[in-house]
Amino acid sequence: MGEANKVSPIKNFFAGGFGGVCTIFVGHPFDTLKVRLQTMPIIPGQAPLYSGTWDCLTKTIKHEGFRGLYKGMAAPITGVAPIFAISFLGFGIGKKLQQSHPNERLTLLQLFNAGAFSAIGTTIIMAPGERIKCLLQVQQASTGPAKYAGPIDCIRQLYKQGGIRSIYRGTGATLLRDVPASGVYFMTYEWLQVALTPENSDGKLSPLRTMFAGGMAGIANWIIAIPPDVLKSRLQTAPEGTYPNGVRDVFKVLMREEGVRALYKGAVPVFLRAFPANAVCFLGFEMALKFLNWLAPSL
Numbered sequence: 638m639g640e641a642n643k644v645s646p647i648k649n650f651f652a653g654g655f656g657g658v659c660t661i662f663v664g665h666p667f668d669t670l671k672v673r674l675q676t677m678p679i680i681p682g683q684a685p686l687y688s689g690t691w692d693c694l695t696k697t698i699k700h701e702g703f704r705g706l707y708k709g710m711a712a713p714i715t716g717v718a719p720i721f722a723i724s725f726l727g728f729g730i731g732k733k734l735q736q737s738h739p740n741e742r743l744t745l746l747q748l749f750n751a752g753a754f755s756a757i758g759t760t761i762i763m764a765p766g767e768r769i770k771c772l773l774q775v776q777q778a779s780t781g782p783a784k785y786a787g788p789i790d791c792i793r794q795l796y797k798q799g800g801i802r803s804i805y806r807g808t809g810a811t812l813l814r815d816v817p818a819s820g821v822y823f824m825t826y827e828w829l830q831v832a833l834t835p836e837n838s839d840g841k842l843s844p845l846r847t848m849f850a851g852g853m854a855g856i857a858n859w860i861i862a863i864p865p866d867v868l869k870s871r872l873q874t875a876p877e878g879t880y881p882n883g884v885r886d887v888f889k890v891l892m893r894e895e896g897v898r899a900l901y902k903g904a905v906p907v908f909l910r911a912f913p914a915n916a917v918c919f920l921g922f923e924m925a926l927k928f929l930n931w932l933a934p935s936l
């Protein structure tokens with residue numbers, strides 16, 4: 638039982654926001670490949686636009702330059718810091734709610750519950766951000782003039798077409814993805830940190846251990862999250878009225894037309910991104926937390 642188990646949700650909020658910024662710089666190019674692979678149109682009798690991750694990467698760079706990989710980054714860069722801040726805040730609150738005294742160490746199930754709880758807050762701001770990001774990522778320079786000039790134009794056009802409901806399309810799918818995935822994410826990180834830390838380490842931060850635990854947490858998150866993420870990306874990029882019953886319709890159409898393997902489309906870039914992006918996220922988080930503990934030890 639030590640000070641190491643003491644939780645400060647407010648410090649989690651700021652340190653998590655900094656971790657989120659670190660994540661985007663490393664992770665966004667992988668995310669662009671993922672969304673493009675998940676949403677490329679399948680025309681019967683024609684070869685698919687991309688044969689895989691490498692093909693998607695080389696075609697994107699050839700036709701659009703490296704900037705193509707960073708398309709749609711404005712939305713996540715402004716959205717991701719608050720999302721990670723709220724995610725880590727929610728996790729901190731979820732932990733505190735389950736502690737009977739401030740230094741109590743939580744069980745794995747309690748850590749899972751705290752992580753799952755954090756997804757409720759993140760979904761509220763994440764669902765519209767993801768919709769805009771996906772729509773911007775799938776519009777390609779090679780197929781004529783862009784439909785959306787940028788995030789603001791995208792919001793304006795969506796609102797004009799279908800009001801606030803259109804902007805929030807995919808909220809259920811985002812919850813379906815993030816409630817279990819966030820539970821597993823935080824549980825894996827905390828479990829590995831404790832399991833890999835020697836008894837006599839005096840709570841000292843080990844960058845390598847933190848990056849390993851963070852990277853593995855990212856992998857665990859996405860093992861759970863990929864199938865609902867495919868459904869979400871399809872739903873959020875489909876023309877208005879394509880799936881009147883939401884994610885259930887996407888699932889039925891996907892099974893009928895492409896089979897169960899389609900649920901893992903875009904998995905290669907997801908896993909390529911998951912380790913480095915979440916390794917730097919947790920390193921950024923722990924460093925920011927250390928700084929905040931030095932700045933305001935009693936907060």
Ligand SMILES: CC(=O)O[C@H](CC(=O)[O-])C[N+](C)(C)C
Binds near residue numbers: 759
């Ligand atoms: C979908 C997402 O943002 O997942 C985060 C991990 C990642 O790879 O970005 C985890 N979390 C939602 C808990 C912040």
